[in-house]
Amino acid sequence: MLRRSFLQASACLIVTAAGTAGLPHAAAAAEDAQAFIQGLAQRAIDTVADKRLGETERDEQFRRLFVSSFDIPEIARFVLARYWRAATPEQQQEFLKLFEDITVLTWARRFKDYNGENLQTLGATKDGERGWVVDSQIMRNQGPPIPVQWRLRQGDNSPLRIVDIVVEGVSMAITHRSDYAAAMQANGGQIDSLLAAMRNKIEQLKAAG
């Protein structure tokens, strides 16, 4: 009995190995992209569901999870667009830091409303030289699933990271870009005023919990 299952297991392993070896490299990467998103969703849900964590610990875990999964410098450059080049290196660094804070606080708040939803990935398609789009849907207790697309990029020496999330045709990066450009103009096109507005927003988000 034991012998037979061992044989079966070996056979499975060999078949799997052969299958993987035979596939072009792209197919394996598509699975990587899909697994990356599935893994991220699971870790985020685990963090929310872990009742042993204190509030500060949970926030810390969220921060680590998001900073490692989102390509914040890439998103920040896209969001700031032409103002990025006009900014001094110090202003750029400050913007990155504040943008990271806003992203983390926003997502931590969204996960506070977590209500047993699950993410189901459906597949990944190639998007340019080093990019992937992972199709997924958020499964809820009630109501139809919500379609979500994740745009991923791989840097020279970095793992896959998220550069955009598209929910029902609405891109988060594009929405942010339009939002930040308007905030920039409202502040007389001054980067320092924008940074002040961002600090203000961070205080508001922290106060609202």
Place this chain on the structure above:
Amino acid sequence: MSSGWLRAMLMGLGLAAAAAWLAGCASPPPDDDAEAKAEFEQINDPLEPTNRAIFTFNDGLDTYFLRPAAQGYRAVVPPFGRDRVLDFLDNLKMPIYFANDLLQGNLSLATDTMERFLLNSTFGVGGLMDVAEPMGIPGHKSDFGQTFGVWGIGEGPYLVLPLYGPSNPRDAIGTGIESYGDPLDYYLNNNYLKWVAWTRMGATALSQREAYLDLLDDVKRTSLDYYSAMRSLYRQRRKAQINQAKVGEAASPDLDKQTAQRK
């Protein structure tokens, strides 16, 4: 109060707004700043100062009346009840969806709508229960603005309508046609049942606002500039709906039900 009177008032408001829009144009950036000019054209909001004023007015009404009412509705009526209201109101709009499915040339979607209407109106107890969805015919919405988009008519500059919110000339005309062309409203208004049409309108506003409570709270909380975040969201969403309708997919599989947080 007759609905004719209110329509006249709304039209008056619309005309006043149109005049103000024309007066309050944003000045385009100078020609030598190519990037700023590209951005200005991409934002496509030449009437921004007036749009912002109307947006602030709408947001005030929402903050003090509609949003609290929607919160109260959520607190009092359980998810099951709210779903029945959404389904019932959605079923009443089937003639509009059907007309637009046909106008968009989406015969299979038009068939879906017809089947859904017949099934839900009978077995679904007058539309209270969406029995068609579990039978494999999911719902979708289609409107006149979307139909015009499918026909290749551009959106035009961004507009914020008083009370109604984000729009553009194309979608505003679509909304106008719908308000006159709805067969049920037409029947009600001509048979001394205007109060029913009014109740329907109020219930729709409340039920839709409740469905968008969490989404709009999130946008307001996280954006630096609520106005432009909404402008961008509206534009992108409409574009996606039109693109889906062009390829004959169900454009928005019941967005209100999707965004509604079931607590």
